[in-house]
Amino acid sequence: MISLRKPSRGVLYLAALFCFGLLANSAQAQTAAEFQAAVDRAHAKYLGLKEGANADYIPILTETPSDLFGVVIVTREGEIFAAGDVDYKFSIQSVSKPFTAALVMAQQGPEVLREKIGVEPTGLPFNSKMALEIYDERSVNPLVNAGAIAAVSLVQAKSEEDRWNQVLRNISDFAGAELIVLEKVYDSEYTTAFGNRGIANLLYNYGRLYSEPEEALRVYTRQCSIGVSARDLGMMGATLANLGVNPVTDKRVMPAKDVPELLAIMATAGFYDESGQWMYTAGLPAKTGVGGGIVAVVPGRFAVATFSARLNAAGNSVRGMNAIRDIAGELGVGVFGANP
C-alpha cells in the first residue's frame, strides 16, 4: 500500500532547487537592451561583408540593391528590435513555403501533409528534378519547389482565384499586414519558370499534384512574388513562436498543435542541402528564400529575420545566415542548447 508521508528535508531541498532552477531559467529571458544589442552587433559586424551574389535565374532579382541589409528580432509579445534596412520590400520566395504548408495542415491535418507531400529532407538543391525521380514520394517535402507546388495544389479551393486568395490571406495573416504581389517579380519569374513547369508536370504525371499543373504553377509563382520586409518576416516567425497566433492582431492563423511539426520540417529542410550545417551551427528551425530573406524561430520565444540579397551557392543569404547564427549563439537560444 502507498502511504503518503510528510516530505523529508531532502525532498524539500530538491523541490526548492527545482523551483530555483525554473526561476533561474526564466531569468535567462533577454532584456530589451540585450535583444537590441544583439541585433545591432550582428548588423554592424556583417554590413561590410560582400560574399555571395544576387540570384540571377529569376532575371529581376539581379536588380535588388545588394548592399541593403536588415536584421530584426520580433518577440512572441510583438516587441520589435531592428537594425538596418528592415522595411525594404523584396520578394518572399521560398520563405513563403512553410506558411502555405501550415494552411494545408490547418485545413486537412498534418497526416495529409505527410502522406500527400512528404516530410523528408532531400539533401539536394531546392529545385532538384532528380529528387522527384529518386524518392518514391516525388514531392518529398513542402519546402523544396516540388513539395511547395504540391502544397499550393492541396489548398482546398473552388477556383484558381479562390486558391490564390486563400494563399495570400494566410500569409498576410501570419504577417499581420495586407501584403501584395510584386508584379514585376511575378512576370519575370513566370515567363522563365521552365524548370518549375517541368516539376509541376512531372508531379501531375506521378499523381502527386492535386490541381491542374499550370494553375498550381501560377499560384505558386504568385506566392513567391509576394512583397515582404524583414520586419514582416519577423512577425510571421513570431506568429510561429507564439504557437500560431499573430502577436499584434491576436488572430489565430494555424492550430497550436501543428506548430511543432511545421518547425520540425523547417529544422530538417529549411536550408535545403545545407540544412545539416545550419542546424549544427545555428540550432534553429528556419527558412530561406532566393529574394534574400531568412526567418528563424526560437520556439515559444521569438523570431529573428534578415534581409540581404547576396546568396551562397545553395541559394541562402550569406549575411543573413551569419547574423542569425551570431544572434542565436550570443543569446544562447539554439533548440538543442546554447551553441557557442
Ligand code: DON
Ligand atoms: O521556385 C523558385 O525557384 C523560387 N520562386 C523560390 C526558390 C527559393 O527561394 C529557394 N530558396 N532559397
